[in-house]
Amino acid sequence: MDHPETLTPEPQPDATATSSIQVLDRVVRLLERLGEAGDGGEQLSRLATGLGLSASTVHRLLAALEQHGWVDREEATRRHRLGTRLIALAGRAADGSGLRRLCRPALLRIAAETQETTFLIVRSGLNAVVVDRQEGSYVIESLTQGTGGLLPLGIGSGSLAILACQPAAEVEAILAANAPRYREYGTTVEAVRGSLGGIREQGYMLANGSLIQGLSVIAMPIRPPGRDVTAAIAINFITTRLEPANRQAWLTLLKQEVQSIEAGMSLPPRRTRHSRNGET
Amino acid sequence: MDHPETLTPEPQPDATATSSIQVLDRVVRLLERLGEAGDGGEQLSRLATGLGLSASTVHRLLAALEQHGWVDREEATRRHRLGTRLIALAGRAADGSGLRRLCRPALLRIAAETQETTFLIVRSGLNAVVVDRQEGSYVIESLTQGTGGLLPLGIGSGSLAILACQPAAEVEAILAANAPRYREYGTTVEAVRGSLGGIREQGYMLANGSLIQGLSVIAMPIRPPGRDVTAAIAINFITTRLEPANRQAWLTLLKQEVQSIEAGMSLPPRRTRHSRNGET
DNA sequence: CTTCTCTTTTCCATCATGTGGAATTATATC
DNA sequence: GATATAATTCCACATGATGGAAAAGAGAAG
Numbered sequence: 001m002d003h004p005e006t007l008t009p010e011p012q013p014d015a016t017a018t019s020s021i022q023v024l025d026r027v028v029r030l031l032e033r034l035g036e037a038g039d040g041g042e043q044l045s046r047l048a049t050g051l052g053l054s055a056s057t058v059h060r061l062l063a064a065l066e067q068h069g070w071v072d073r074e075e076a077t078r079r080h081r082l083g084t085r086l087i088a089l090a091g092r093a094a095d096g097s098g099l100r101r102l103c104r105p106a107l108l109r110i111a112a113e114t115q116e117t118t119f120l121i122v123r124s125g126l127n128a129v130v131v132d133r134q135e136g137s138y139v140i141e142s143l144t145q146g147t148g149g150l151l152p153l154g155i156g157s158g159s160l161a162i163l164a165c166q167p168a169a170e171v172e173a174i175l176a177a178n179a180p181r182y183r184e185y186g187t188t189v190e191a192v193r194g195s196l197g198g199i200r201e202q203g204y205m206l207a208n209g210s211l212i213q214g215l216s217v218i219a220m221p222i223r224p225p226g227r228d229v230t231a232a233i234a235i236n237f238i239t240t241r242l243e244p245a246n247r248q249a250w251l252t253l254l255k256q257e258v259q260s261i262e263a264g265m266s267l268p269p270r271r272t273r274h275s276r277n278g279e280t
Numbered sequence: 281m282d283h284p285e286t287l288t289p290e291p292q293p294d295a296t297a298t299s300s301i302q303v304l305d306r307v308v309r310l311l312e313r314l315g316e317a318g319d320g321g322e323q324l325s326r327l328a329t330g331l332g333l334s335a336s337t338v339h340r341l342l343a344a345l346e347q348h349g350w351v352d353r354e355e356a357t358r359r360h361r362l363g364t365r366l367i368a369l370a371g372r373a374a375d376g377s378g379l380r381r382l383c384r385p386a387l388l389r390i391a392a393e394t395q396e397t398t399f400l401i402v403r404s405g406l407n408a409v410v411v412d413r414q415e416g417s418y419v420i421e422s423l424t425q426g427t428g429g430l431l432p433l434g435i436g437s438g439s440l441a442i443l444a445c446q447p448a449a450e451v452e453a454i455l456a457a458n459a460p461r462y463r464e465y466g467t468t469v470e471a472v473r474g475s476l477g478g479i480r481e482q483g484y485m486l487a488n489g490s491l492i493q494g495l496s497v498i499a500m501p502i503r504p505p506g507r508d509v510t511a512a513i514a515i516n517f518i519t520t521r522l523e524p525a526n527r528q529a530w531l532t533l534l535k536q537e538v539q540s541i542e543a544g545m546s547l548p549p550r551r552t553r554h555s556r557n558g559e560t
Numbered sequence: 561c562t563t564c565t566c567t568t569t570t571c572c573a574t575c576a577t578g579t580g581g582a583a584t585t586a587t588a589t590c
Numbered sequence: 591g592a593t594a595t596a597a598t599t600c601c602a603c604a605t606g607a608t609g610g611a612a613a614a615g616a617g618a619a620g
Contacts, residue, residue, distance in 0.1 A: 021344040022606065023303045023578070028348045035372035045596055054580045059598065064301040068308045069405045072377075076507070078587085078597075082373035084404035087411055090370030091428010092315035093362035097352075100426075108415060124364035125349045131367055135388060135414065146380075147412075147427060148371010227356075302577065303607070325567055334609045339569065358568080358616090 023061075026053065030061055034071065034082050041079030090148065099231060100132050102264050103222075106233070106257040107134040114250055116235050117144060121158035121219075123230040126177050127151060128159035131231075144215075144236050152178040154192040155185045157205045157219035158234035163192075164199035165221045165229035171196065185211075204251065209239045216242045220254050224265040233258060303341075306333065310341055314351065314362050321359030370428065379511060380412050382544050383502075386513070386537040387414040394530055396515050397424060401438035401499075403510040406457050407431060408439035411511075424495075424516050432458045434472040435465045437485045437499035438514035443472075444479035445501045445509035451476065465491075484531065489519045496522045500534050504545040513538060 029051055034042055048058040062080055065071040069085030094100045103120045111118040111134035120132040130149040145151065153163045153174050163171060171193075179189045199205045205219040219234035233254065242250075309331055314322055328338040342360055345351040349365030374380045383400045391398040391414035400412040410429040425431065433443045433454050443451060451473075459469045479485045485499040499514035513534065522530075 020340055020607090021303060023301060024307065024341075024344045024348070027304065027307075028350070031369060035369060035376070037376070039376065039378040041376070043596075044598095055597075056580060056582095056599085057578080060300060060578080061304075063598095064304045068304070070308075081376040082369065084373065084402050084409050084411070085407075086366065086373045087370045087402075088404060088407070088409045088428050088430040089311060089315060089362065090367045090373075091410070091426060091430070093364065093366045093370075094428060095426065096315070096317070096319065096321070096361045098319040112417075122364050122367075124368060127365075127368070129364050129368045130371070131364070137392075146371060146375065148368050148374060150368040150371070300578085323567080324569095335568075336570085336609060336611095337607085340607080343569095 026051070026057075027061060027065065030058070031065070031070065031082060031086075034080060037081060041074060041077065041081035043079050047080070094131050103231075103233065103261055104132060104134075106261055107132060110134070110233070110235060110253065110257055111136045113253060114235055114237075116237050116241070119145070119158060119234045119236070121156075121162065121232050121234060123153065123162050124150070126153055126174060128153050128156065128162055128232075138238060138241065152181045152185070154178055154182065155187070156211060156234075157207045157217035158232040160192070160195055161199055161205045161219040161221040161232040161234070162229060164196040164205070165223060204254070205234075206247075208242075214239050218242075218247075218250060218254060220258050222258055222261055222265075224262055227265075306331070306337075307341060307345065310338070311345070311350065311362060311366075314360060317361060321354060321357065321361040323357075323359050327360070374411050383511075383513065383541055384412060384414075386541055387412060390414070390513070390515060390533065390537055391416045393533060394515055394517075396517050396521070399425070399438060399514045399516070401436075401442065401512045401514060403433065403442050404430070406433055406454055408433050408436065408442055408512075418518060418521065432461045432465075434458055434462065435467070436491060436514075437487045437497035438512040440472070440475055441479055441485045441499040441501040441512040441514070442509060444476040444485070445503060484534070486527075488522075494519050498522075498527075498530060498534060500538050502538055502541055502545075504542055507545075 030047065033047060033050055044058055044062065045055060047053075047062075048055045051058065062071055062073075065083070066073055066080075068083075070083045071080050072083045073080050099122065100120065107118045107120060114136060116136040116138060118134045118136065119130055121128050122131045123129075127150050130145045130147055133145075133147050145156075151159050153159050163174060166174065175189045175193060182188055182192060195205070199221075203220065205217070207215075207217045207219075209216055211217070216237040216239040217234050218237070219232050221229050222231040222233065223229045235250065235254065310327065313327060313330055324338055324342065325335060327333075327342075328335045331338065342351055342353075345363070346353055346360075348363075350363045351360050352363045353360050379402065380400065387398045387400055394416060396416040396418060398414045398416065399410055401408050402411045403409075407430050410425045410427055413425075413427050425436075431439050433439050443454060446454065455469045455473060462468055462472060475485070479501075483500065485497070487495075487497045487499075489496055491497070496517040496519040497514055498517070499512050501509050502511040502513065503509050515530065515534065
């Protein structure tokens, strides 16, 4: 039960969510660290020290993960990176709720109409994740998130729109938990909390270069009748391109599309009677 | 009679790759099964029987996965589905190799020029995965794969283009391994093998409605100077829109873009030491 | 409301399973 | 070629994952 580590300064002060299954926790931390590695990938020894695990353990984990395609290994450099199989898994995850499929036509229409890049954003615990993205003609790649992009709830307009629609108690919990991260983005809990009221009243978030210089965003939460709000659609504009004249038109368009999506979700969760009778 | 306890066929059906870590294997199988579940998600008991595991084990696994955001749970229906966190992880996986970032501008240009939907496809073990996708004006959603789409190597034009560029020995191994799956797609090992020669000669794959009725595809492998070929770009056309007059133009355009990508990859960080010590 | 059935969750004794140190082999650096 | 560093294999050990049993919930039917 004791860990007589000689060189490890701290056992694990980080304590990223620890569940009842040790291996799993380690695998998750391992993959997350791999995700942070740059293009070159990461080498075993570095991962081992970074995670505070023995090289043999990391080696075993990596080998197992590689067998499942969750980790790819460049033979030449002997470096590891996240495996392509994860991409396939995530594709299913994105389709799983049906939300992406449901929203894609709307994203397409909005992107086509506004000529701007449009996003579908979904809550993921304390974060917001870009689930789908539709390019407009004006590409502002470097400033915006790609599919799979992750931001703390409260950072980014779509993220704010989602946060604003959570129950009050949960909002506070989220704010508290994310507080340390806000600093990284140059904002504070107070500032974030301050934005929420307006969003709730108006039903949308309008950012005029407030998060990123020169980038304006219109974001609107998707509020399915019965269920929780966990998604939003956001349109990114180069600030100079979002003229007041257009703004109202885009808001109307967005509102319209969102309502149509919500209508599509109002069908009650399909009740599945277990009629499966394959094996006996 | 309800409990299929009578047989307990095999503790390990061994159908899927089994690594040295039992929990991991189970988690992978669990997630994959969740991925196959429809929009409604899957319930614990069904997962348990489907995987041949005890309910308590599955419960523990699900709880742990949920803590990490890898599984989402709809409280109302008590059903489980793949978690949104996986989407974020996959985003990093897709960016990890730098390939997606490198290719996106090309995808954008091609999609803009041809007005058709364009794909970046990457090898993932025995499969090919859609890593990125750019919509054109003509949306043919239902026929084509979304991001994360998975097909066996050999099925689909991009997939074929990648397969054609693998070393001969590996091609045969892949064909043999995928043979059972080809049948599901209405083709055979021989047919697939037959297509490869032409691709190698021409340097691209042109499908005129051969895989899917009415859908034509031009696909070209990305062949980085030193490394293995693991990616391809594909353009999907409604067959009637791919006129012979345009075909050559699109091929030229594609070739040009691919070459530019290859040029961008030609600066690998590490030099490749030539220590042949393979299997003998 | 009561009863019955099916599903999910908790508990716990058991031992299979994953663990890390040490030894070995491969690879990079000088 | 020599040295240093990283990757891999081996192994005895006890930690941590396991499944059965039983409790707690959730519906459905009477």
